[in-house]
Amino acid sequence: xxxxxxxxxxxxxxxxxxxxxxxxxxxxxxxxxxxxxxxxxxxxxxxxxxxxxxxxxxxxxxxxxxxxxxxxxxxxxxxxxxxxxxxxxxxxxxxxxxxxxxxxxxxxxxxxxxxxxxxxxxxxxxxxxxxxxxxxxxxxxxxxxxxxxxxxxxxxxxxxxxxxxxxxxxxxxxxxxxxxxxxxxxxxxxxxxxxxxxxxxxxxxxxxxxxxxxxxxxxxxxxxxxxxxxxxxxxxxxxxxxxxxxxxxxxxxxxxxxxxxxxxxxxxxxxxxxxxxxxxxxxxxxxxxxxxxxxxxxxxxxxxxxx
Amino acid sequence: xxxxxxxxxxxxxxxxxxxxxxxxxxxxxxxxxxxxxxxxxxxxxxxxxxxxxxxxxxxxxxxxxxxxxxxxxxxxxxxxxxxxxxxxxxxxxxxxxxxxxxxxxxxxxxxxxxxxxxxxxxxxxxxxxxxxxxxxxxxxxxxxxxxxxxxxxxxxxxxxxxxxxxxxxxxxxxxxx
Numbered sequence: 001x002x003x004x005x006x007x008x009x010x011x012x013x014x015x016x017x018x019x020x021x022x023x024x025x026x027x028x029x030x031x032x033x034x035x036x037x038x039x040x041x042x043x044x045x046x047x048x049x050x051x052x053x054x055x056x057x058x059x060x061x062x063x064x065x066x067x068x069x070x071x072x073x074x075x076x077x078x079x080x081x082x083x084x085x086x087x088x089x090x091x092x093x094x095x096x097x098x099x100x101x102x103x104x105x106x107x108x109x110x111x112x113x114x115x116x117x118x119x120x121x122x123x124x125x126x127x128x129x130x131x132x133x134x135x136x137x138x139x140x141x142x143x144x145x146x147x148x149x150x151x152x153x154x155x156x157x158x159x160x161x162x163x164x165x166x167x168x169x170x171x172x173x174x175x176x177x178x179x180x181x182x183x184x185x186x187x188x189x190x191x192x193x194x195x196x197x198x199x200x201x202x203x204x205x206x207x208x209x210x211x212x213x214x215x216x217x218x219x220x221x222x223x224x225x226x227x228x229x230x231x232x233x234x235x236x237x238x239x240x241x242x243x244x245x246x247x248x249x250x251x252x253x254x255x256x257x258x259x260x261x262x263x264x265x266x267x268x269x270x271x272x273x274x275x276x277x278x279x280x281x282x283x284x285x286x287x288x289x290x291x292x293x294x295x296x297x298x299x300x301x302x303x304x305x306x307x
Numbered sequence: 308x309x310x311x312x313x314x315x316x317x318x319x320x321x322x323x324x325x326x327x328x329x330x331x332x333x334x335x336x337x338x339x340x341x342x343x344x345x346x347x348x349x350x351x352x353x354x355x356x357x358x359x360x361x362x363x364x365x366x367x368x369x370x371x372x373x374x375x376x377x378x379x380x381x382x383x384x385x386x387x388x389x390x391x392x393x394x395x396x397x398x399x400x401x402x403x404x405x406x407x408x409x410x411x412x413x414x415x416x417x418x419x420x421x422x423x424x425x426x427x428x429x430x431x432x433x434x435x436x437x438x439x440x441x442x443x444x445x446x447x448x449x450x451x452x453x454x455x456x457x458x459x460x461x462x463x464x465x466x467x468x469x470x471x472x473x474x475x476x477x478x479x480x481x482x483x484x
Binding site: 001002003025027028029031035036037039040041042045046070297300301304305306 | 374376377378382383384385386387388389390391392393422423426427428
């Protein structure tokens with residue numbers, strides 16, 4: 001297949017073929033991280049900037065490791081140490097960065113659409129590392145990669161996404177990718193955390209966690225988005241935990257080979273119990289490992305060849 | 308399109324047999340020997356050599372498949388070359404690696420393959436076996452085993468077809484313009 005995109009802004013708009021191509025490319029890159037010499041020369045001479053206006057451990061580190069294992073140079077900028085604290089606009093910051101001729105900019109920003117705006121004004125490849133409560137495409141891709149790895153397929157599965165659906169970019173990107181492959185997607189959470197008209201995305205809404213997870217093949221847990229006012233949508237985290245925290249009793253009613261996913265960071269004891277997070281069905285650390293391979297594939301496809 | 312057959316099915320079979328014997332002769336048996344085929348057709352060629360080794364010596368060797376895309380020197384000038392999987396499940400340290408490819412031309416693929424193998428470990432030595440050496444090298448690389456040496460004109464291309472992927476066995480020279 002011929003890859004033509006300059007940017008990766010979201011899962012919405014990607015074709016089934018494009019998604020599969022990214023996953024297949026990631027398969028080829030996964031082995032590199034398990035070798036003694038974890039480096040290939042593929043992106044030698046390329047520069048990748050990570051520009052993060054929101055905190056991140058996994059995504060930023062994962063992109064940086066992915067770029068470095070492909071021999072690209074990486075520069076990390078976080079808003080707290082950048083000139084944005086002196087009042088510089090995002091557009092100006094990005095234009096100034098582009099003058100230093102990077103090949104790709106990975107951006108995380110609290111405003112939905114920030115990466116799309118940059119993609120319109122910059123020649124560099126823009127990768128969305130999470131824009132507000134809109135999309136987080138590489139998370140959905142690594143989730144899909146992990147599901148394919150563990151279940152052997154990514155279609156016809158019953159997938160339950162539990163938590164603060166309204167404010168979760170992970171939920172949105174996953175809904176787009178999972179529906180693209182014809183999976184049954186159920187969103188579960190308190191009514192205040194489920195936006196209206198979810199059925200227009202092709203998903204079913206279930207407010208009772210016990211009913212939602214029955215016979216599920218995949219259970220994705222989300223955390224409460226405190227930075228997006230998540231705690232104001234529920235009476236108390238204690239009540240939330242009692243009603244929507246995933247425990248062993250839930251996993252037991254899911255499919256025998258069900259997998260438990262979480263994009264991190266986890267709030268143990270709130271949305272997920274220790275024994276589930278660390279249990280045999282948990283693939284949470286596999287997701288992190290696969291994230292590096294998927295981001296290597298994305299970087300390679302966007303900046304590896306001639307535009 | 309004009310084409311000229313330089314090796315047919317029978318000739319390819321005989322050539323593979325000869326290369327196999329040369330490999331066994333040069334390495335005095337199979338101790339520490341392994342085969343690594345370069346994707347795509349080098350892999351099938353390496354499997355055929357391996358089958359012959361098994362015929363002659365009654366043993367199996369470690370055998371792997373190498374994709375050199377990540378190591379290409381022209382990667383930034385290509386339009387999104389597809390990366391395929393490298394499958395080498397054995398340790399190459401201290402092994403004698405016989406790299407297998409269908410056509411040797413500029414030597415750039417071989418250079419990339421050598422670099423890729425070096426990233427997997429430190430083999431004792433690396434040898435190169437090719438079905439066709441078409442000349443016009445751009446790097447100081449020379450095959451240890453060549454099926455046939457066949458200089459071609461600038462406007463010609465060597466095509467190796469193997470039944471595993473192309474439905475038939477033949478090596479042809481075609482005019483590209």
